[in-house]
Amino acid sequence: MPTHRIRKAAPADLARMNQVAFKSKAHWAYTARQLEAWRDDLTTPAGTLASHPTFVAEMSGRIVGFVQLNPRAEPWRLESLWVLPECMGRGLGKALLARALEIALAAGQTDVAIDADPNALGFYLSRGARRLADVAAPIDGQPQRVRPQLLLATLPPA
DSSP states (O other): OOOEEEEEOOGGGHHHHHHHHHHHHHTTTOOHHHHHHTHHHHSOOTTHHHHSOEEEEEETTEEEEEEEEETTSSSOEEEEEEEOGGGTTSSHHHHHHHHHHHHHHHTTOSEEEEEOOGGGHHHHHHTTOEEEEEEEOOBTTBTTOEEEEEEEESSOOO
16 A cells, blocks of 8 residues: 655646545535535635644645645634545545644644534544534535534543
């Protein structure tokens, strides 16, 4: 299995990061119409790279995932965490999340807030996140859909 490396994101990475986000979201069988409605939410604004800790995961020199924190929220919020579908299950999501938690902890954060896609809930719970609430997020064909609101400690429980 190829190894990965995680590095700070650069402006030149934005187009690939946005592709990763779209492909990752599409993996969950959302309609093309729904994905288009989420285009702005799935696009990382260029201006955030200077103000929001952002890291990419590379395999064989190719960006296959990324994570971004929003330090303007209190507690800090996980803005994005995406891994290409063909690279899921290889520990990249765990590694990216661990890097984000390290950065948040170094900045004095004890928790990170997560507004999760329902399909990612199991992943975040497996990493120790606590479900605090749900936000109604209906879409075509899923009128009862909700987005779990989670809190993840920057340090694992003792």
